[in-house]
Structures are given as structure tokens and as C-alpha cells.
Amino acid sequence: MSTMTINGQSRPLPDDADALLVDVIRDQLALTGTKLVCGSGVCGACTVLFDGAPVASCLLPANAARGKSLTTVEAIGSARLNPVQKGFMALDALQCGFCTPGFIVAATAFHDRWRAEKGTATPSRDEIAAALSGHLCRCGAYENIFRAVAEACAGRFDGDNVGAPRLEARDKVTGAARYTVDIRHDGQLEGVILRAQVPHARITSLDLAPARAMAGVAAAISLIGDDNIVRFVGAPIAAVAARDRRTARAAIAAIKFNSENLPAVIGLDTARRPDAPVVFDRRNRKFAGNVSEGGGAPVAWKGNVRGPSAAFSQKGKRARAWLAEARASGDRLLVEDTFRVGTQAHACLEPHAAVAKFEGDQLTVHVSTQAVHDLTEKIAKRFRLAPDKVRVIADHVGGGFGSKGSFGMETIAAIELARAAKAPVKVAFDREEELSVTGYRPAAELKMALLPTAQGGLKALSLTAYADTGVATNSTIAGLARLIYPAEAKELVDFDVISNLPPGAPFRGPGGPPMAFALEQAVDEAALRLEVDPIALRKRWDPDPYRQRLYSWAENLELWRNRTKPQSGRYRRGVGVATGYWLYLWQPGSSVELAIKAGRIVASTAVQDIGTGTRSVIAGTIARAFDLEPGEIEVQIGDSRLPEGPGSGGSRVTASIVPPTLAAIEQLKVRIAQSAAQPAQSGSNAPWRDLIAASPDLVVLAERGKDNKPAPGITSPFKQVGLMGTIFGWVLRYFNNIVVGAGMPSSVQVMEVEVDTLLGHVRVVSAHTGLAIGKLAVPALARSQAAGAIIQGIGYALYEARETDPQTGHVLSGSMEDYRIPGIADMPLLHVHFDETGFDHVPGGSVGIGEVATVPTSPAIANAVRNAIGVRMTEIPLRPDRVVAAVKGRAAA
Ligand code: FES
Ligand code: FES
Numbered sequence: 001m002s003t004m005t006i007n008g009q010s011r012p013l014p015d016d017a018d019a020l021l022v023d024v025i026r027d028q029l030a031l032t033g034t035k036l037v038c039g040s041g042v043c044g045a046c047t048v049l050f051d052g053a054p055v056a057s058c059l060l061p062a063n064a065a066r067g068k069s070l071t072t073v074e075a076i077g078s079a080r081l082n083p084v085q086k087g088f089m090a091l092d093a094l095q096c097g098f099c100t101p102g103f104i105v106a107a108t109a110f111h112d113r114w115r116a117e118k119g120t121a122t123p124s125r126d127e128i129a130a131a132l133s134g135h136l137c138r139c140g141a142y143e144n145i146f147r148a149v150a151e152a153c154a155g156r157f158d159g160d161n162v163g164a165p166r167l168e169a170r171d172k173v174t175g176a177a178r179y180t181v182d183i184r185h186d187g188q189l190e191g192v193i194l195r196a197q198v199p200h201a202r203i204t205s206l207d208l209a210p211a212r213a214m215a216g217v218a219a220a221i222s223l224i225g226d227d228n229i230v231r232f233v234g235a236p237i238a239a240v241a242a243r244d245r246r247t248a249r250a251a252i253a254a255i256k257f258n259s260e261n262l263p264a265v266i267g268l269d270t271a272r273r274p275d276a277p278v279v280f281d282r283r284n285r286k287f288a289g290n291v292s293e294g295g296g297a298p299v300a301w302k303g304n305v306r307g308p309s310a311a312f313s314q315k316g317k318r319a320r321a322w323l324a325e326a327r328a329s330g331d332r333l334l335v336e337d338t339f340r341v342g343t344q345a346h347a348c349l350e351p352h353a354a355v356a357k358f359e360g361d362q363l364t365v366h367v368s369t370q371a372v373h374d375l376t377e378k379i380a381k382r383f384r385l386a387p388d389k390v391r392v393i394a395d396h397v398g399g400g401f402g403s404k405g406s407f408g409m410e411t412i413a414a415i416e417l418a419r420a421a422k423a424p425v426k427v428a429f430d431r432e433e434e435l436s437v438t439g440y441r442p443a444a445e446l447k448m449a450l451l452p453t454a455q456g457g458l459k460a461l462s463l464t465a466y467a468d469t470g471v472a473t474n475s476t477i478a479g480l481a482r483l484i485y486p487a488e489a490k491e492l493v494d495f496d497v498i499s500n501l502p503p504g505a506p507f508r509g510p511g512g513p514p515m516a517f518a519l520e521q522a523v524d525e526a527a528l529r530l531e532v533d534p535i536a537l538r539k540r541w542d543p544d545p546y547r548q549r550l551y552s553w554a555e556n557l558e559l560w561r562n563r564t565k566p567q568s569g570r571y572r573r574g575v576g577v578a579t580g581y582w583l584y585l586w587q588p589g590s591s592v593e594l595a596i597k598a599g600r601i602v603a604s605t606a607v608q609d610i611g612t613g614t615r616s617v618i619a620g621t622i623a624r625a626f627d628l629e630p631g632e633i634e635v636q637i638g639d640s641r642l643p644e645g646p647g648s649g650g651s652r653v654t655a656s657i658v659p660p661t662l663a664a665i666e667q668l669k670v671r672i673a674q675s676a677a678q679p680a681q682s683g684s685n686a687p688w689r690d691l692i693a694a695s696p697d698l699v700v701l702a703e704r705g706k707d708n709k710p711a712p713g714i715t716s717p718f719k720q721v722g723l724m725g726t727i728f729g730w731v732l733r734y735f736n737n738i739v740v741g742a743g744m745p746s747s748v749q750v751m752e753v754e755v756d757t758l759l760g761h762v763r764v765v766s767a768h769t770g771l772a773i774g775k776l777a778v779p780a781l782a783r784s785q786a787a788g789a790i791i792q793g794i795g796y797a798l799y800e801a802r803e804t805d806p807q808t809g810h811v812l813s814g815s816m817e818d819y820r821i822p823g824i825a826d827m828p829l830l831h832v833h834f835d836e837t838g839f840d841h842v843p844g845g846s847v848g849i850g851e852v853a854t855v856p857t858s859p860a861i862a863n864a865v866r867n868a869i870g871v872r873m874t875e876i877p878l879r880p881d882r883v884v885a886a887v888k889g890r891a892a893a
Contacts, residue, residue, distance in 0.1 A: 004065035006031070007075035013062050021065055022046045022057040025072060032182035033073035033101045033175015035398075037136075037349045038431055038816040044135030045102040045349060048072050054106045056134070073101035073175035076108050084111045085173040086157035087148030089164035092780045095139035095788060096611030097172030098349040098398030103135050104173055107149050120155040129825040136816070138349050138399050139611045140791030142827035144784060165780035167615040167635060168396070177396045180353040180368040181428050188355070189218050189241040191417045191427035192248035193409065194255055195437070196230035196237055199500035199809030200264035200279070203228045203257055208238060211251040216243040219420035220251065223413060227284050229262070231471045232502045233809045234437040236409050241417040241425045264500040266809045268445060268468040271304040271499035279304055279471060279498045289472030289503030291442055291496075292510050293405070293649050293738070297731065299473075305466075306473050307495030311724045312482035319460040319489035323449045326460075335525045336449045339518040340875040341858075342801035343468065344441040345813075346507055347821050350398020352438050353428035354411040356418035363418075364391045367411050370400040371647035373606040376640035378407040383415060392640040400610040401792075402506035403439040405649045435819050436811035439505020440802055443468040444477055446518035452526050458541050462491040463518060469496045472503035477511040481519050483717045483744070484581055485541045500809050506649060508789070509582055509851035513796060513858055520578035520859035521872060534577050534863070535560065538748075545713055546772035547579060549835050550748035553770045560750055566870030572755050573765070574868025579748050580855025583717060584741040584839070584847045587646035588733075590656035590704040592618070594664040596672070597634075599693040601626070603664075604636040607645030607657060611788075612850060613781035614653055620778045621658055621844065625665045626688040643701060650738065651745070651848020654777055656704055658844035663702035671698045710742040710841035717744050743839055745852040746772045749790075751860040752828075755868045757887045760880030762865060764794050764828040771832065771853060774839030777846045785849045786832045793857020795822045801877050 002013045011029060013019075025034045025048065035045040039058045046058040049071035077085045084107045087093065094100045110131040114123060123131075128149045137145070151157065164170065171177040208220040223236035230237065238255050242248035263277035270276055280288060285301065299309050310316060326334040348368075355366040363385060369375050372392050380387040397404065410427045417425040429438065449462040467475035478492040523541070527534040539551040554560060554577060563575035593604045603618050614637060619630035636642060646656035669688075675698065676691050718725030718740055732738045750768040755761070767790050776782045799820040803812040813819040839845050858876055866872045871886040 002063065002066040004068050004070055006070040007072060013066060017061065017063060019062040020058060021060040021062045024062040025057060030184065031072045031074055032178065035098055035101060040815055040817055042136065042816040043099070043349065044106060045099055047102040047105045049105060049109060052109070054109050073105055076104060077174055081162065082108045082111065083152040083157035084108045084149060086162040087152035088173045089162055089169040090157065091144045091148045091151070092165050092784050093144035093148040094141050094166070094169065094172050095784055096350070096397060096399045097177055098179065099135065099137040100172045101175045103132065103137070103145060106132055106135060111149065111152050114153045120153070122150050122154040132824050136821055136823055138347055138821060140788035140822070141784060142791060142824045143787040143830050145824065146827070165616060165778055166613055167619050167630060179350050179396045179398050180355060180366045180394065181350060183355040183366045183426065185355070185357055185424040188424040188426055189243060189417070189421055190245040190248050191239055191241045191413055191425045192245060192252055193223065193236050193413055193427070194238040194252040196233055196235040198261055199233050199266060200262040201230050201259040202262060203230065203237065203259050205258045206238060207256040210254040210256060211240050214247070214251050214254060216247040217251045218242060218423055219417050220255065221416045221420055223409070225287060227287065231279055232500050233811070234433070234502055236413070239413040239417055239427070241421045264809060265304065266499055266501060266804060266806050268443065268466060268497050271497050272466070274303065276304055279500055288498065289505065290474045291467070291469050291472045291504040291506060292474045292476055293506045304498045305495050306498065307493065309479065309494040310492060311728065312479035312721055313490055313492050314482065315489035316491035319462050319491040322460040322489060323451055323462055326451050331451070333452045333454070333526070333529050334449065335522045335529065337522070337874055339446040339448060339521065341444050341514045341517055342877050343443040344507060344796050344800045345435050345802050345819055346401045346403035346439060347435060347819060348399035348401060348403060351429040351431070351434045352404060352408050352410045353426065354414040355424060355426040356414040357424035358418055362389050363415065364393065365411060365415060366393045368397050368404055369394050370397070370405040370608060370610055370649055372608045372638060372640050373644050374647050375407060375411070379411070379415065382407070390640070394608045394638045397608055397610040400648060401508050402510065402649060405506060405647055431816060432814035435814045437502045439503065439507070441507035441513070442475055442504040444514045446477065446514060448518040448522045450522040450526055452530055456530050456532065456540065458485055458487040460489045461485065461487045463515070464493040465514065466495045466497050469498060469504045470501035471498060473498065475511060477515045480511050480515045482721055484544070484579065485523065486543070501804060508792065509855050512580060512582060512851065512855040513793065516578060516580050516855050517859045517862065517876065520856060521862055524576070524863045524866065525872065538579055542579065544744060544746065546744055546746040546835070546838050547581070547748060550746060550770040550772055553833055553835070554748045554750050554768070557750055557768055559752055559766065559768065563867060566868060570756060570758050572757060572868040573752065574755065574864040574866065575750060575752050576860045576863025576865070576867055577748065577750050578856035578860035578863060580852055581744045581746045582651060582852035582855060584655060584743050584745055585650040585652040585738050586655040586704060586741060587652050587737055588704060588739060589644050589737065590646045590660055591643040591701060592657055592660040592664050593643045593699060593701045594622070594668045595697065595699045596692060596695045597697055599695065600632070600634060601692060602634040602636060603661065604642040605645040605657060606637070606640050606642040607653060608638050608648055610648050612648065612653060612785060613778060614657070616781055617654055617777040618657060618661055621661045622665060626692065628689060651851045652738065653848065655741070655842060655847045658777060658846055659842070660702040660704045662843050663705065664700050667700040667702060668698065671700060707741055707843070708841045714743045714838065714841065716740055716742045742841060745847050745849070747852045747856055749856045749860040751864045753861060753864040753868060755865055755883065757869060760883035762798055762861070762878050762883060764861060766829040766831070768831045768833070769853060770835065771849060772835040772838060773849045773852065774842060774847045775836050775845035776834060777844070782834065782849055783832050786853045787830055789850060789853030790830065790857055791822050791827055793854045794826060794861065797858035797861040797876050797878060799877050
């Protein structure tokens with residue numbers, strides 16, 4: 001038997017010549033710190049040291065390790081943390097943490113080599129980027145990774161003391177954090193889903209017997225919907241649970257089914273044709289997915305087009321008439337164009353995954369989810385179980401960005417299979433499934449018209465959006481233009497265009513980035529025509545008090561004041577600005593329990609942390625109140641047995657959990673004081689540590705209450721929309737359990753780009769982001785969120801596009817080689833400005849940041865490109881061929 005040495009111990013290698021090293025490390029040796037993401041050597045998550053050199057273990061057969069010495073993340077820092085690990089912890093160079101072990105292994109190797117050769121010299125940004133260019137982080141922690149590696153190499157973290165703003169940072173830098181894909185019960189089976197390979201068909205028969213008859217197969221189930229129709233390539237047909245993934249794959253290949261192909265239609269342009277085959281007939285529209293976070297109002301359908309939805313229009317007919325007049329008269333102030341945005345995949349590094357286990361009538365499901373509490377209720381309802389018989393656990397979640405908020409097929413299949421197999425079952429999507437069927441931000445066509453008055457006011461605005469939603473509905477893009485830049489009249493119309501493609505899903509600020517891409521470029525163009533500074537024009541047109549302050553900050557940036565007109569030459573620099581907003585949302589019912597257990601404060605709530613730092617927000621809030629360190633607080637989350645917590649969507653977690661935490665703190669203080677032999681000194685926090693240590697065990701619980709009265713001028717944004725706004729707010733409140741609060745989280749971004757006009761490459765050189773999101777619960781984590789939102793916006797603007805075959809409906813960008821997300825070298829120099837005023841009516845004063853920080857990035861980049869080359873780019877991603885064509889004044893291929 002051949003062996004390898006791993007983390008100092010000799011371990012046998014399997015005889016199987018096809019076994020991959022990553023699988024042996026994770027599955028046989030249970031060293032789950034090493035992650036499997038792309039499986040193709042692109043992302044670096046599976047990196048281990050192979051005789052001291054970093055290698056991608058997903059590319060190596062296990063036999064290649066014979067006689068070699070391997071080191072995984074678990075052995076790095078096991079005796080004493082490496083300075084790189086301490087740097088990652090101290091500077092918050094991680095968010096969800098799923099990429100972190102791979103980064104740590106590679107960065108440690110770089111650090112150790114650097115220190116041996118160069119002592120405590122500081123490596124440059126380029127040197128670090130070159131060393132880590134084989135690693136991807138979807139949360140966008142790159143800015144702090146640069147700092148952590150540079151400062152570790154410079155010796156800053158050689159000492160023993162290390163603090164960390166993120167409570168679970170140590171678990172994430174040592175590989176100890178366990179995600180759903182890392183769960184392994186005794187006797188656990190692997191579930192794999194059989195998926196449709198045609199875009200539209202009726203399944204007429206399904207024979208699972210051949211799969212069930214295979215050795216090692218424990219269960220096979222049907223996943224066909226009630227109407228027996230599959231409507232996209234990748235739609236689930238059946239699933240199998242087997243002793244391992246290879247057996248399960250062989251079993252799904254053995255399943256026999258007959259189907260009758262139906263006419264299919266792929267994509268926006270073909271689906272809109274009057275003679276296009278219809279994807280959903282009237283009876284079956286209920287099977288369509290949802291691309292938004294809230295429910296939608298009933299809207300008419302015509303063929304594959306659902307719409308118009310125009311509830312947020314204001315004097316729409318008048319807007320149309322004024323714009324037609326301006327068009328007819330050749331008004332040179334009329335800005336009119338059609339913008340297009342591509343489809344952006346969430347591309348979470350941890351795939352959608354669930355592990356289901358029945359013990360008697362008790363069901364426990366580990367799920368990579370954004371909604372622990374909500375999902376528990378949905379599982380109980382679907383499987384007709386009492387809610388107290390269902391437990392959902394999500395200790396750590398490797399990213400979500402909106403795609404993990406619903407009751408996904410991975411969870412349904414895992415539960416069904418576990419029930420049928422009478423054994424625990426894991427279903428974890430592979431990368432192709434992840435990049436094709438788990439949702440996306442829909443592509444869209446945006447027809448924009450904007451008419452200033454001769455005096456420089458804003459007279460009329462029209463935006464019509466056609467969203468390429470696949471087999472889903474309920475996009476709101478144009479409607480979002482109602483809540484910014486008041487005009488005399490606005491016509492805002494949304495259409496969903498349904499076709500035989502996988503369903504879209506909510507994605508970080510659903511509808512916001514495409515709306516801003518069109519609107520913010522139109523405002524920029526209007527400023528050019530009015531010969532007004534673009535920030536000054538926004539300041540004139542946008543009375544929102546939060547954004548007024550941000551405009552004042554932005555117009556004083558040196559970068560903005562020194563910007564030039566379009567240049568000549570191969571490399572041209574430009575500076576652009578754009579604005580974004582999001583809604584301040586919170587979830588009623590959100591509750592936090594505080595307990596004193598054995599002299600320590602324990603906080604509990606059934607919320608989850610998808611990389612946003614929820615534990616740290618709760619711990620920081622409590623620590624401040626009791627004059628403790630956040631690390632002294634134990635925070636329990638990610639378990640549906642805890643008190644009800646909010647979902648992680650719409651940037652609502654902080655605003656939902658800080659207020660009940662504060663209320664629980666007040667209760668706890670009273671209870672501690674009542675039970676203390678010595679009362680606390682009034683006005684002083686000094687005695688709390690002693691009082692807590694001496695306190696008997698106590699428990700208090702508080703629920704999110706209403707906000708205080710906002711300051712004059714701060715209102716609910718829906719008030720601007722009159723009756724329709726009231727109705728929309730009511731629907732959100734009573735059907736989606738979400739409240740829209742007063743005030744608007746806002747963002748103004750100034751971007752500097754460099755355009756290579758010969759090759760068409762656009763590089764974002766520096767990014768200034770101003771954010772008005774109230775008080776920062778944990779400043780370092782807020783900055784990390786801002787950085788992550790910007791790099792995701794850069795991906796949206798420059799690289800990311802799902803490609804599909806227009807004939808067959810197959811997703812062609814189903815691997816990370818074909819779907820490009822930003823890497824560390826794409827991270828610009830980042831400057832973040834926080835305006836912390838304006839949310840005093842919110843207990844704690846904090847609202848969310850995740851969505852608002854990404855909304856203006858793509859138009860700010862496009863406006864910067866316009867400033868650099870003098871040509872307006874109307875379509876993203878800004879592919880090199882599009883940029884070259886724009887420079888040369890011709891259409892892209
Ligand atoms: S999983 Fe090996 S490089 Fe991505
Ligand atoms: S922290 Fe890197 S993928 Fe989430």
C-alpha cells in the first residue's frame with residue numbers, strides 16, 4: 001500500500017487511480033479546511049503545500065502524493081499561528097471565509113519564503129498580487145488581503161497578541177470553520193440530481209428501477225413537477241442517493257425516461273416575438289420563480305412577456321407626450337439611449353448544499369442558506385412536519401448574495417432522499433450546476449429617455465426595462481427610478497421576458513445596478529449637454545438629505561477636482577461619478593435572547609452569517625453596553641432552535657437584530673442589578689464585568705420593536721410614491737414580513753479608470769465610495785462589505801456574463817474558466833467615506849450596507865470610461881471588443 005505524509009503523519013493512499021487528492025484529503029482524512037470549489041485549478045480554494053510548494057489538490061491524482069509530504073491549512077498555525085493568519089484576523093482579510101484556507105496556505109508559503117530571503121521588507125502590491133493571482137474570493141476581501149500579507153511580511157504580526165474584529169476569524173483562518181459541504185454523518189450518502197438536457201419537454205415516463213437496482217444505491221426519487229414539464233436545460237428530473245458520488249452519477253445515467261420535446265424559446269429577443277412558443281400557459285404560471293425579494297402584484301401576461309408593471313409611474317402619459325415633443329422638435333437636451341446589461345451569476349464559492357438526517361420523526365438539515373428561520377417553516381409545511389420536528393443549521397455559509405434565500409432543490413432533494421434511503425444524505429451542487437441553475441441577476445434591455453428643462457431642471461424621465469428572467473418573474477428595475485431625482489413626470493415600466501432558461505433570482509440590490517447603469521449615465525450625459533458639473537447637477541436634482549451630504553464630500557475629492565477632458569493616446573484615464581440608493585428594511589419578529597450562563601453573556605438568535613459579520617455585530621453591541629471585549633461574548637446563531645431571526649436579504653440583518661439586542665441589554669442590566677448583592681453604580685459601566693461574573697444564570701428575550709419618530713425631512717421613501725407606495729409597503733409587510741423604514745441608505749462613488757484603447761482593456765485604478773448607512777456597528781466589517789460590493793460591481797461592469805447557446809439553451813459559462821469573476825489584481829486602490837448621520841430613529845442607528853454599496857459601481861465606471869475616451873458605452877460587461885469598437889466608432893461583434 002502506498003502512503004503519503006500529511007501534516008506530519010503517514011496516511012495510506014487509495015488504490016483507485018482515478019481518486020483525486022482533494023477528495024482523499026476532504027473525504028477520507030476529514031481535513032475539511034481544504035475546500036473544493038472550481039475543480040479546475042482556477043480558484044485556489046483547494047491549495048495545499050506539496051513538499052513545501054502550494055499546489056491545487058483538485059488537479060492532482062491522489063497517487064501523485066505517494067512518498068510526498070503534504071501540509072493542509074489545519075497544520076498551519078496549529079502550534080502557533082503564522083503571522084499571515086494573524087494578519088488576516090487583525091485586518092479582516094476574510095468575509096464568508098470559504099476561500100480563506102486556500103489563501104492562507106499560499107500566502108503563508110509566500111510569507112515564509114519572503115522573510116527568509118528579504119527579512120522584514122514590505123512586498124509591493126504587485127508582488128502580492130502575483131503570488132496570489134491563482135486565488136479567487138467572491139466576497140471581495142482582496143483589499144485587506146493585500147494589507148494582511150504586506151504587514152505580516154513586514155513583521156507587524158510576529159508577536160503573540162492578535163485581535164480580530166470578526167468573532168469567528170480564528171476558525172476561518174485555521175480551517176476549523178465547518179460549512180454545510182463539510183458535514184459528514186455516519187452512514188451518510190451522496191445525492192446527485194438528474195437534470196434535463198433539453199430546454200422544453202414533457203416527461204411522459206420515468207423508470208427509476210435501473211438506478212435502484214445498482215449496487216451502492218440506496219434511493220432514487222422523482223423530482224418532476226406536477227405538470228410533468230421541464231422548462232430549461234438543467235431542470236431537475238430525478239435524484240439518486242448512493243454510497244459515493246461516482247456511484248450516484250452512474251445511477252442517474254441508468255435512469256430511463258421518455259419525453260416529448262416541446263417548442264422552446266431562448267433569450268430576450270426571441271421570447272418577445274409575437275409568434276414565439278409560450279413557456280407558461282395560464283394554468284402553469286404559478287411554477288415561475290421569483291427574481292425579487294418581495295412578492296409581486298398581479299400583472300398581465302401576453303405570450304412570454306409579463307407586464308407592463310408601471311405602478312411607480314407618475315403622470316406617465318404626460319412624460320411620454322413631453323418626450324415625444326422633444327424628440328419631434330430635435331431638442332438637443334433630450335438624452336435618449338438603449339442600455340444593455342449582462343447576466344451576472346452569484347458564483348458563491350460554497351455551492352448550494354444540504355445534508356438531511358432523520359432521527360425518528362425529527363429532521364435535521366444542515367443547509368447553506370440565507371434564511372435559517374424562514375426555511376424551517378417552509379420545510380415543515382412542504383413535508384407536513386410539525387415545526388418543532390424540523391431543525392435547520394447553518395454554522396457558516398460560504399456566500400449567498402441573494403441566491404440562497406429560497407427553498408432550493410438541493411434541500412428538497414436531500415430531504416426526500418434521506419427519507420427514502422433512511423440514511424443521512426448530502427446534496428451539494430457541482431460548479432456547473434452552481435453556475436447554471438442556482439439563479440442570476442437577469443440581463444436586461446433598458447430604454448432610457450431623460451429631458452431637462454432649458455433652465456436646467458428635470459422635466460421628464462422615462463425608463464422601460466425588459467428583464468431576461470428565464471422561467472421566473474417579478475423583476476423591478478425601472479420602478480426603482482421613482483425614488484431618486486424627482487421630475488415633473490416619470491414613466492417607469494417593467495417587463496419580465498420569460499424564456500426556456502433557468503430562473504433568475506434576487507442578487508444584491510435586485511434591480512438596482514441595472515437601473516443605475518441606465519439612469520446614472522443619462523444624468524451624466526445631461527450634465528454634459530447642460531455644461532454643468534455632473535456632481536453639481538445631481539446635487540441640484542436630488543434633494544435627498546443623505547445624498548446631499550455625499551455629493552458635498554465627492555465634489556471636494558482631489559481626484560474629482562483634477563479630472564480632465566477626454567484624452568488621446570493609447571492609455572487614457574478618466575474619472576466618473578454615480579449615485580445609488582437602497583431601501584432601509586427590517587424584519588418584524590426578529591428576536592434576540594441574552595443569557596448569563598456560568599458568569600458569561602450568551603446571545604442567541606436564529607440568524608445566519610453569510611460573510612457579513614453577524615456574530616460580530618451582536619457581540620460588539622453587547623460589549624459596548626457592558627464595557628467588555630467582543631470576544632468575551634458568546635454568540636449562538638445559525639440554528640433554527642434559537643429565537644426567530646431575520647433572513648439575510650435586502651441588507652436587513654443589522655437593522656433587524658441590533659434593536660432587539662439593545663432592548664435585551666436593557667432588560668438584562670435590570671435583571672443583573674436586581675440579583676446582585678451590590679447594585680451597579682449609576683452612570684458607570686465599570687462594575688458590569690464583576691456583576692456578570694457573579695450573577696446567577698438569567699435569560700431575557702427581546703423582539704424588534706418599532707423605530708422612533710424620524711427627524712424632520714426623513715420619511716419612508718414610499719411616501720414619495722403616494723397610494724401605490726403605501727400599497728407596496730403594505731404588501732411587503734404582510735406577505736413578506738419586511739418593513740420599509742424611513743430614510744434611504746445611499747452611496748456616491750467616484751471611479752478612476754485607465755482604458756487601453758488598443759486592446760480594449762479597462763482597469764479601475766482607484767475607487768472612492770461615500771456611504772450613508774448610519775452608525776457603523778463594527779467599522780472594520782462595514783469597510784469589508786464596502787470593498788466586497790465594489791469589486792462585485794467591477795465584475796458586473798467589466799467581466800461577468802453568463803453565456804447561453806441560443807439554440808439549445810445550454811449554459812456555456814458553467815465553469816470558472818468560462819465565467820470570469822474579479823481576482824486580486826483587479827482590486828483598485830480603495831477609499832471609503834462613511835457618513836454616519838441620519839438614522840437616529842433606528843435603535844442603534846445602523847442600517848445595512850451590502851446592497852447600496854454595489855448599486856452605483858457599474859455606471860460610475862461607464863461614466864469614467866466616457867470621460868476617458870469621449871464615447872458612451874451602453875452595454876456591459878465592457879468587453880475589450882466593445883471598447884475597441886466604441887473607440888473606433890463602429891459596432892462590436
Ligand atoms: S478547487 Fe482546486 S483550484 Fe479551485
Ligand atoms: S471570503 Fe472569500 S469567498 Fe467569501
